[in-house]
Amino acid sequence: MDERAIGVFDSGVGGLTVLRALREAMPRESFVYLGDTARLPYGTKGPSTVRxxxxQAAAHLVARDVKMxxxxxxxxxxxxxxxxRERLDPVPVVGVIEPGARALCAATTTKRVAVLATPGTVSGxxxxxxxxRIDPATRVISIACALFVSLAEEGWVRGPVTEAAVEAYLRPLLSSAEGTPExxxxxxxxxxxxxxxxxxxxFLGPNVTVVDxxxxxxxxxxxxLASLGLNTADFRGQVRFLxxxxxxxxxxxxxxxIGQPLSAADVERIDL
Amino acid sequence: MDERAIGVFDSGVGGLTVLRALREAMPRESFVYLGDTARLPYGTKGPSTVRxxxxQAAAHLVARDVKMxxxxxxxxxxxxxxxxRERLDPVPVVGVIEPGARALCAATTTKRVAVLATPGTVSGxxxxxxxxRIDPATRVISIACALFVSLAEEGWVRGPVTEAAVEAYLRPLLSSAEGTPExxxxxxxxxxxxxxxxxxxxFLGPNVTVVDxxxxxxxxxxxxLASLGLNTADFRGQVRFLxxxxxxxxxxxxxxxIGQPLSAADVERIDL
Incomplete structure (x- = not known):
């Protein structure tokens, strides 16, 4: 049983939705979450810069002795x-793309799916x-929705600007004949x-399953964690924010x- | 006569509009332009981070022996x-806020003006x-238009999303009675x-003067430059991009x- 924390990093605060899911699934584990808020967003930057x-973020977490x-x-x-994975071996590294692709393939019956992502994710x-790799027969339409990041940060969850942006980006998903999603x-x-x-x-209606x-x-x-014998039996895990x-x-x-109270005193400022 | 270059920096490529104006005004001067594209935008970051x-950007330019x-x-x-200004003394430092404020005060006759800017600029x-400092009687309405940066980067100069965003941000500038700009x-x-x-x-109509x-x-x-005796008499200045x-x-x-051809070979990648 390994009581060390799991290191989680993101360009900013969006990854806290992942941290939330991790804590719900593994309440006994401890986590260190690092948000690179000073350099966000990553989604419009070049691959070598993001890499x-x-x-740097992963190295900082490894220096804090995380187990994954x-x-x-x-x-x-x-x-x-x-x-x-190459650089940090033997520390295991998990990304969100592979699990997301798996969720998508499980959710489709027509084998026609879409990916909404940043320009950086789409272009690669x-x-x-x-x-x-999971199902070569599945057809994928990828759409780079750069403006969605600012809309989310502005808190414009609904309203005319968001509706216009959703329509501008997602219109290609509708068939030209019936206007229903393809x-x-x-x-x-x-x-x-x-x-x-x-x-x-x-915008897409009830026939499209949205997975995150x-x-x-x-x-x-x-x-x-379980298969590597790295999980903990601690009663209640702790979370640190950087x-x-x-x-x-x-x-x-x-x-x-993250859906919980969070104050500046809970967050440690670091330089990378 | 001082043939050293003038250093110009910005969070990204937007400042090239300033470089363009500088070159038009001073075709004999040389310039080094640094865009901190890996860490943009600055407008949503905290003041200590932006500072x-x-x-770092200014220090890099000073190390390249710029005269301003x-x-x-x-x-x-x-x-x-x-x-x-304090850190780099005696190298003179010019920002865009003071000149922008001067242009605004020169353009208004009603002494009621607006500033559209990033959250970081507005909040300070x-x-x-x-x-x-120029005219204490002038009344200013400042609006943080965070989404405008993404709209500009997406190239959505017109269209439904841009129109909806312009209306959302600028509606407070219209009088509730007549719907005309205040x-x-x-x-x-x-x-x-x-x-x-x-x-x-x-959106605002012909009665509002837009200055940049x-x-x-x-x-x-x-x-x-002239008053400090730092200008050059060179025939034609050069520009370097970082x-x-x-x-x-x-x-x-x-x-x-910048409104001219620009290829990747013209741009030097640097780390700050």
């Missing part, structure tokens, strides 16, 4: 998961590749996007993503 | 201009303070916003801001 940032690394950020998972084709499952491939889930579901990868990622982490920008901002926005 | 980033620093980024100007009140001049207080100038002007600070900043730089994210991205987006 370098991911490496979870990359909560889709963009960092897309470009850095293999790289980090990581979801397509992960889905092809897919039956969709993954929100960025930790910010669950904030806009209601607006996306409303947080819960599936938590299942993968849980089973990997951020590269000011703690007060992390706490202000973060509490909506 | 640290501005210090121009902060092309409004957010960095708002939180770091005084700090950099830098434009209000600069305007109060201001007669407005500054685009972020280097990205000139991309949306058409949409802003269309690039031209006024160039005038201030030109007169400071970026912290990948050069190919800088060149792709940058060419629209």
């Amino acid at each position: 370098r940032y991911a490496e 690394i979870v990359i909560a950020c889709n963009t960092a998972s897309a470009v850095a998961v293999e790289h980090l 084709g990581a979801y397509e590749q992960a889905i092809a 897919i039956d499952a969709l993954v929100l491939g960025c930790t910010h996007f669950p904030v806009l889930r209601g607006a996306v579901e409303e 990868s947080a819960v599936t990622t938590a299942q993968v982490v849980s089973s990997q 951020a590269t920008d000011e703690p007060v901002r992390f706490a202000q926005v973060g509490r909506f993503f | 640290r980033y501005a210090e 620093i121009v902060i092309a980024c409004n957010t960095a100007s708002a939180v770091a201009v005084e700090h950099l 009140g830098a434009y209000e303070q600069a305007i109060a 201001i007669d001049a407005l500054v685009l207080g972020c280097t990205h916003f000139p991309v949306l100038r058409g949409a802003v002007e269309e 600070s690039a031209v006024t900043t160039a005038q201030v730089v030109s007169s400071q 970026a912290t994210d990948e050069p190919v991205r800088f060149a792709q987006v940058g060419r629209f801001f």
Whole structure:
């Protein structure tokens, strides 16, 4: 039994939705969450830059003696998961792309799915590749929804701007003939996007299943921990929060993503 | 006569509009432009983080022996201009807020003006303070338009999303009675916003003068250079471009801001 914490990192606070799912699945585990808020977003940056940032974040967590690394950020998972596995071996590394692809393949019956993600995640084709490994017959439409990040940060969950943006990005998913969706499952491939889930579901209607990868990622982490004998029997795990920008901002926005009270005093400012 | 270059920095490529105005005003001067594209945007980050980033960018330029620093980024100007003046003395430092405030005060006759800027620029009140120093009787409405940055980067100059966002942010500028603007001049207080100038002007109508600070900043730089005896008599100045994210991205987006061909080979990747 290993009482060391699990390290989780993201470009900002969006990954707290993943942390929340991890804690619900593994309440006895401890976690260190690192949000690289000073350099966010990752989704519009080049792969070599994101890889370098991911490496710095993971190295910081490993220096704090974590027993596993979870990359909560889709963009960092897309470009850095293999790289980090090589660099950090034997510390296991779990990303969100693989679990997200698995959830998507489980949810579709028509084998026509969509991925909504950042430009950085879409351009590398990581979801397509992960889905092809699970079921090569599944057809994937990927859409880079850059504006969704700002909409989520602005807190514009609904309203005319969000509706116009949802329509602009998702219109290609509707058949030109009947105006109904050509897919039956969709993954929100960025930790910010669950904030806009209601607006996306409303636009696409009840025949499209919207999956987010947080819960599936938590299942993968849980089973990997068990199979490696790394899980703990502690009564109640602890959580530490680290951020590269000011703690007060992390706490202000973060509490909506983690769904619990969070104050600046809970957050340690670090430099990477 | 001083043939050293002028150092210009911004969080990304938006400041190239300022560089363009500088070159038009001073074709004989050489420039080194640094875009901190790997860590953009600055406008949603905390003041201490932006101050640290501005210090690193300015130090890099000073190490390249520039004779003056121009902060092309409004957010960095708002939180770091005084700090950099102290740190870099005797190298002169010019920001865009002061020239923008001057342009605004020159443009208004009703003494009721608006500032559209990032959350980071608005929250510090830098434009209000600069305007109060020039004309304390001028009333200022500041609006943080966080989404405008993504709209500009997405290239959505017009269309339903941009129109909805312009309306959401600028509606407070209209009088509730007649629906006409309560201001007669407005500054685009972020280097990205000139991309949306058409949409802003269309919403507010012909009675509002929209100023951007690039031209006024160039005038201030030109007169400071002359008064300090730092200007050059070279026939034709050179420009070097530095970026912290990948050069190919800088060149792709940058060419629209600077209005000239720009290839990745023209851009040197640096780390800060």
